[in-house]
Amino acid sequence: SQTIHQWPATLVQPVGSPLSLECTVEGTSNPNLYWYRQAAGRGLQLLFYSVGIGQISSEVPQNLSASRPQDRQFILSSKKLLLSDSGFYLCAWSTANDQPQHFGDGTRLSIL
Amino acid sequence: QKEVEQNSGPLSVPEGAIASLNCTYSDRVSQSFFWYRQYSGKSPELIMSIYSNGDKEDGRFTAQLNKASQYVSLLIRDSQPSDSATYLCAATPSGSARQLTFGSGTQLTVLP
Numbered sequence: 001s002q003t004i005h006q007w008p009a010t011l012v013q014p015v016g017s018p019l020s021l022e023c024t025v026e027g028t029s030n031p032n033l034y035w036y037r038q039a040a041g042r043g044l045q046l047l048f049y050s051v052g053i054g055q056i057s058s059e060v061p062q063n064l065s066a067s068r069p070q071d072r073q074f075i076l077s078s079k080k081l082l083l084s085d086s087g088f089y090l091c092a093w094s095t096a097n098d099q100p101q102h103f104g105d106g107t108r109l110s111i112l
Numbered sequence: 113q114k115e116v117e118q119n120s121g122p123l124s125v126p127e128g129a130i131a132s133l134n135c136t137y138s139d140r141v142s143q144s145f146f147w148y149r150q151y152s153g154k155s156p157e158l159i160m161s162i163y164s165n166g167d168k169e170d171g172r173f174t175a176q177l178n179k180a181s182q183y184v185s186l187l188i189r190d191s192q193p194s195d196s197a198t199y200l201c202a203a204t205p206s207g208s209a210r211q212l213t214f215g216s217g218t219q220l221t222v223l224p
Contacts, residue, residue, distance in 0.1 A: 032211075034211070042216070043200075043214060043215070043216035043217055044156075044200070044214045046211060049211055090155055090156075094212070097204060097211060097212075098144050098204040099144075099204075100146045100158050100161055100202070100212070101158075101202075101212055102158060103155040103156050103157070104155060105154075105155055106154075106155045108153075
C-alpha cells in the first residue's frame, strides 16, 4: 500500500530564516505531488504541483519554491521566511490529475 | 464565481440525526467528485468518491451526485459526535492541465 511521509510535524522559525520541508511517498511510481498551505480556519491553497522529476508548476506567487529531485520526493523551500508564511503545510499525492489526492500528516509552521 | 462552493456553516445536528452537506460546482469542472473529512489540527482524509449520477453508499455515508443541477452532497446517517469535523468537497476540472479543486469546507458539529 501507498504511504506518504511528511516532516517535521511542527516547526518554529524566526522571520528571515530559511525553510526546508520534505515529503516522500512510498508504494507508487511517478505520482503527482502537491504542496498546499492552510491558514487557520481557512481552506486549502495549492502552492505547487509536480507531475514528474524536475517538473514544478507554481499556482501562487510566493517567496517559496519547490523541487522534486527524485520521483517520490518533494521539497518545499524558502530562503527568507515572512510572518505571512505561517500556516499548516500539507503534502499530497495522486496517481493522476483526475484521481483523489492523499495527504500527509502536515507540518505546522509558526514564524516568530 | 468559485469553481467549487460549499456552505461554510457551521452546521449543527443532534446525535443520531442525518447530517446533510452540500456542494455546487461550475460547469468548467469535470465530473469526478470527492469528499474529505478534516478533524481540527489534522490533515484531510478521503472518505467518499463519486463519479456518476445517483447515490453511492458506504456505511453511514451516502454521496449523491446530480450533474444536471451541478451539485454533489454527502449524507451522514446516525451522526455521532466523532463525525464533528470540517468536510471538504473536491472536484477534478476538465482538461489535463488543471488539478483537483477544493471547496472551502463545511464545519459540522454533532451535539451529544
